[in-house]
Each structure stands twice: as C-alpha cells, then as structure tokens.
Amino acid sequence: MVAKRGTRSKKKRESAPKQRNLNEKNAKRYLRQLGNGNFSEGDWFISLSYQDKFQPETMEQAEKEVGNYIRRLKARYKKLGQELKYILVNEGGSKIVRFNHHLVINSLDEGLTRDDVEALWSKKPKGQKRERIGTVNAKYIQTNENGLEGIMTYMSKDPKGRKRWSSSRNLKRPVSRPNDHKYGPRTLEKIAQTPDQGRDYFEKKYPEYQISEIEAKYYEETGWHIYLKMWRRVGRMNQ
Known part of the structure; x- marks a missing residue:
C-alpha cells in the first residue's frame, strides 16, 4: 500500500515465475x-x-x-x-x-x-x-x-x-491487489515506524486474514510503502 490518490486497482493473480529455478x-x-x-x-x-x-x-x-x-x-x-x-x-x-x-x-x-x-x-x-x-x-x-x-x-x-x-494444479494460487487509496502519508509513516511495522494494527483491521509477511520501506521519491501478504482464513489471499 502506497500513499497516493487514484482508483483502486483490481486484484490479479500472481504469475508463477516462468523459469522454475529458485535462485531468484x-x-x-x-x-x-x-x-x-x-x-x-x-x-x-x-x-x-x-x-x-x-x-x-x-x-x-x-x-x-x-x-x-x-x-x-x-x-x-x-x-x-x-x-x-x-x-x-x-x-x-x-x-x-x-x-x-x-x-x-x-x-x-x-x-x-x-x-x-x-x-x-x-x-x-x-x-x-x-x-x-x-x-x-x-x-x-x-x-x-x-x-x-x-x-x-x-x-x-x-x-x-x-x-x-x-x-499440482488444484492448489490455491496467490493473488495481489494494491490498496493505495486508504492511507495518507502521515498515517503510513506512523504505522511503519511502530516496533512491529504495523502488524498489530493490520491484524485488528483485517481479522479475516492471516498475515504471513509484512515489510515497510521508505523511498525518497514516494515516501513510505507497506507491503502485506495475507491469506484469507478460508484459504484465499488478498493484499
């Protein structure tokens, strides 16, 4: 999630890496x-x-x-x-x-x-x-x-x-969806600088999801970005 205005992007299924090679x-x-x-x-x-x-x-x-x-x-x-x-x-x-x-x-x-x-x-x-x-x-x-x-x-x-x-082909595949519009720069900065990078905040905000990964990064051009990987508790993942 990034602090910027605009319409919400549609969720999309992540592509499996074309080269079945785990170096990357x-x-x-x-x-x-x-x-x-x-x-x-x-x-x-x-x-x-x-x-x-x-x-x-x-x-x-x-x-x-x-x-x-x-x-x-x-x-x-x-x-x-x-x-x-x-x-x-x-x-x-x-x-x-x-x-x-x-x-x-x-x-x-x-x-x-x-x-x-x-x-x-x-x-x-x-x-x-x-x-x-x-x-x-x-x-x-x-x-x-x-x-x-x-x-x-x-x-x-x-x-x-x-x-x-x-x-196997019957596995649920990861999907991603940018969630850019909900958070302003100050909100993201405050969340990102908490000791747990906002894990407690997002677990309370999205109780129907299990957070498997969270990462906060700061970029000079665009400010704070927070990346979440979350699995819906019935098996489907959203971001």
Whole structure:
C-alpha cells in the first residue's frame, strides 16, 4: 500500500515465475506463499533420495522417477475418494550433490499411513523383486519454528546443484491487489515506524486474514510503502 490518490486497482493473480529455478528472490517468495496458502500442521513433508543402483544420470530422469511416485500417490488418494495436493522440489545433478526430491503433500484423516506413503517410493525392475528406490522419510508438519514456514524456506534455499519445482494444479494460487487509496502519508509513516511495522494494527483491521509477511520501506521519491501478504482464513489471499 502506497500513499497516493487514484482508483483502486483490481486484484490479479500472481504469475508463477516462468523459469522454475529458485535462485531468484521472487521465485522463493512465490513458493513460500504457495505453501502457506495450501498446507498446514498435520500435512506431510517428504524427502526422497536414491540408492546407487537407481541414481539418475540427468534431471530429466530424476523428474520421471519422482513423477511415477506422484502418480502412485494420486492413484492411492483417488482410491480413497480424495485428491492429492503437492509441491515438489527436485534438486541435484552436480558433482557433489546427488539427485533428491522434497515434497509437501496433504495428509488424510484415515486410510493412508506414513508407512504407506514411504512404501510407494519403490519399483520392480523387470524380472526382479520390488525394492525401495532409496531413502525416504515422511514426517508430519508441526507448528513450531521448524514447521511449515521453516520447511518452505528450506525448500526454496539456494541449490548446490540444479533445482526445479512444480505443483499440482488444484492448489490455491496467490493473488495481489494494491490498496493505495486508504492511507495518507502521515498515517503510513506512523504505522511503519511502530516496533512491529504495523502488524498489530493490520491484524485488528483485517481479522479475516492471516498475515504471513509484512515489510515497510521508505523511498525518497514516494515516501513510505507497506507491503502485506495475507491469506484469507478460508484459504484465499488478498493484499
């Protein structure tokens, strides 16, 4: 929000970064927003790796392997009358970083256990018995400093190898809407200079939203700007 006159801009859906590469700040921010708006305590964070015999040679091979895993998950969810939601990050491919995958997926109240989710990271080579592709660890997301926010920050960290991310199409996408006309320069300055940058003020003003990010910046040309990232408590985000 900026102190200036004019008509209120229409809200618009934020575009996903075209390059699925988490090096840029906006891609990291988008990924965190996507996670915060669709997942919560009790959902699953899954890490997958490969034993030597199944280690992919290229990112494309790794994406195909984890894509097969996701298809198996989708089939299991569909059988239980549910729909899989996920965010996937693929990483590796350098001399020092082996291919690995990280997912956040929605959990189910019944019918699917953590052991089931882990067991699906397996394959049956022709003429051989089914075996685990590599190490797999699924854990429930908890509400603490290492909860969802910590997981999304970890998933968006700068890679040591290549990194690509994708998500299911059924996720709620972040939207933004400038809210320029409501606040004068003096009001914004007063809010911005509070110890919490106005968090308490905006939480009371917008009780139907959960504020995930707030940032106050001062520019010589235009004065104070306050940027809010807020999720409507039923799942939709506005600004």
